Amino acid sequence: MKRLLLLGGVTEALAIARTLGPQHVYSLAGVGRVPTDLTCQVRVGGYGGAQGLAQFIQEEGIDLLLDATHPYAAQISQNAAIAAQLSTIPCWALRRPAWQAQAGDDWREVSDWSALITALKPFKRPLFTLGREPLQHLHEIPPEQFWTLRALDVYPGNERCEVIGARGPFFIEDERTLFERRHIDVLISKNSGSTATEPKLEVARERGVPVLILKRPELPGVEREFESVPAVLEALSASDRS
Numbered sequence: 016m017k018r019l020l021l022l023g024g025v026t027e028a029l030a031i032a033r034t035l036g037p038q039h040v041y042s043l044a045g046v047g048r049v050p051t052d053l054t055c056q057v058r059v060g061g062y063g064g065a066q067g068l069a070q071f072i073q074e075e076g077i078d079l080l081l082d083a084t085h086p087y088a089a090q091i092s093q094n095a096a097i098a099a100q101l102s103t104i105p106c107w108a109l110r111r112p113a114w115q116a117q118a119g120d121d122w123r124e125v126s127d128w129s130a131l132i133t134a135l136k137p138f139k140r141p142l143f144t145l146g147r148e149p150l151q152h153l154h155e156i157p158p159e160q161f162w163t164l165r166a167l168d169v170y171p172g173n174e175r176c177e178v179i180g181a182r183g184p185f186f187i188e189d190e191r192t193l194f195e196r197r198h199i200d201v202l203i204s205k206n207s208g209s210t211a212t213e214p215k216l217e218v219a220r221e222r223g224v225p226v227l228i229l230k231r232p233e234l235p236g237v238e239r240e241f242e243s244v245p246a247v248l249e250a251l252s253a254s255d256r257s
Contacts, residue, residue: 017078017254020071021055022095024084026211027109027244031083032057034248040075044091068098077102079254081247082237083109087205089232096235106237109247111208113231114216121225128152131203134227135160138201142194144215145205145229150178163197183211190218202226 019039021032032041035055042058043049049059062068072080080102082095092108099106116122125131128148132155135141143149143164153176156162162176169180193199202219204212206228219226241247 018076019079019081019251020075020077021081022084022091024088024091025086025109025111025207026209027111027247028083030244031081031109031247040077062094062098065094065097065101068094069101072098072102072104078104080104080106081109082106083247086111086113086207086231086234087229089234092234096237099237105239107239107241107247107250108234108237109241109244110234112242113206113208114213117220119220119223120216121219121223122228123225124228124230126230131227131229135201135203138225140198141201141203142197142199142215143203144212145203163193163199183209185212185214187214187217190214191221194218194222194224199224203229205229206231 019035021028021035021039021041023029023032023041023043028041029050032050032053032055035041035053037054037056039055040058041053041055044061045059049057062071071077080095080099082092084091096106123134125134139160141160141162143162147166147170149162149164150170153173156175158175160175164172164176164178165181166178167180167182170178172178202215202224204215204226216226218224239250241250
């Protein structure tokens with residue numbers, strides 16, 4: 016196989032990394048746990064933008080760049096596409112299909128934080144599942160609201176916000192308990208498309224709780240896009256044979 020630089024960030028990226036030999040590089044931004052049981056090389060940290068990533072590609076003799084970052088990591092995906100162009104190597108991307116609303120869902124798409132806060136005004140007990148971003152806005156919580164934030168790790172909250180540290184996969188019974196005990200009346204989520212976090216949407220549907228969905232960012236075009244790990248692995252195997 017050509018020397019691959021895999022940009023991680025979603026669960027599927029680790030599944031791909033587990034198939035890679037020592038000549039390949041699995042690159043992580045450093046958020047979350049870093050795997051220590053891989054055969055491939057693991058790199059943690061940023062590159063200093065597209066130019067820095069292009070320099071790394073050229074210095075390390077990378078033949079193929081595979082972007083398997085989170086659907087909302089738009090800047091990283093943009094840097095990847097530009098760096099591949101600068102380095103004249105192909106850029107592929109694993110892009111999860113978005114969740115689709117089902118019968119009984121009350122989904123309301125919002126474009127940014129400002130639109131989200133406006134849409135949130137009628138509610139009292141929101142559950143945020145956006146990662147760490149809401150932590151920057153704890154001082155803005157109106158007196159009539161109490162926020163529950165779920166992130167990968169526990170962070171300090173305040174008198175009107177509790178932060179829960181939890182990592183998926185999440186199970187529907189646990190999500191039902193969370194909604195009931197905290198009297199959640201609105202769910203805030205990215206449309207990550209992850210099966211590991213989908214149960215919260217099922218519970219919102221069951222309870223008739225509206226969901227404020229942060230709109231997916233537009234991502235750059237690449238040479239090839241894939242929706243699943245098997246499709247990526249098949250393409251990598253075919254590339255190795257060619």
